[in-house]
Amino acid sequence: MEKFLFFTDGDTVDAVGDVACYPLSSFLGFKVSAADTTSLGMNFASTIGSGGTDGAAVDVVDLTITAATHKKVIASIVKAMNSATFADEGGMVVIADELNSVFCDSDITACAITHDS
Numbered sequence: 001m002e003k004f005l006f007f008t009d010g011d012t013v014d015a016v017g018d019v020a021c022y023p024l025s026s027f028l029g030f031k032v033s034a035a036d037t038t039s040l041g042m043n044f045a046s047t048i049g050s051g052g053t054d055g056a057a058v059d060v061v062d063l064t065i066t067a068a069t070h071k072k073v074i075a076s077i078v079k080a081m082n083s084a085t086f087a088d089e090g091g092m093v094v095i096a097d098e099l100n101s102v103f104c105d106s107d108i109t110a111c112a113i114t115h116d117s
Contacts, residue, residue, distance in 0.1 A: 003081065004092045005042075007061050008099040009111045018099075020061065020113045021092065022047070024081060028058060030074055037067045040074070042095075046116035057116040063096055064110035076105035 003024040013019055022044045031041035042061040065073050080093050095104050096111035103109075 001091055005081070006092050006094045006097065007111050007113055008097050009113050010098060013099060017113045017115055020047075020059070020115075022059070024093075027081075031060075032070055038065055039063070040065050040070055042077075048115050059116055060114045061096070062112040062114070063108050064112075065105075066107040066109065069107040073105045073107050076107075080104040 005022045005024060005027065007020045007022075009018055026045040026047075028043040028045060031043055033039060033041075040063045042063065044059040044061070046057045046059055048059075063073070077095055080095065093104070094102050096108050097103070098111045
């Protein structure tokens with residue numbers, strides 16, 4: 001069985017894109033912008049739109065983090081991905097559940113989900 005990564009953004013689930021749950025196999029990697037010390041992007045194979053067929057289309061989960069904690073947060077996310085068992089939440093790994101204030105690292109403070117369009 002495959003693990004799934006779970007995210008919510010905002011304080012309500014009232015719009016498309018407020019919740020995302022990706023299979024771990026669709027995770028493409030982290031993206032860090034040199035100019036932004038409080039943002040950590042997680043790229044996933046597209047779930048809608050072009051389906052990634054153009055080579056550039058991805059879904060992006062942008063995590064807001066404490067300034068300059070990228071390495072620590074990435075290590076926590078990787079640890080969560082690798083250590084979660086299928087008995088825990090049915091194979092679902094909570095990375096950032098802003099709705100319920102549950103994060104896999106205390107330096108994650110918010111989450112924004114952008115689907116490929």
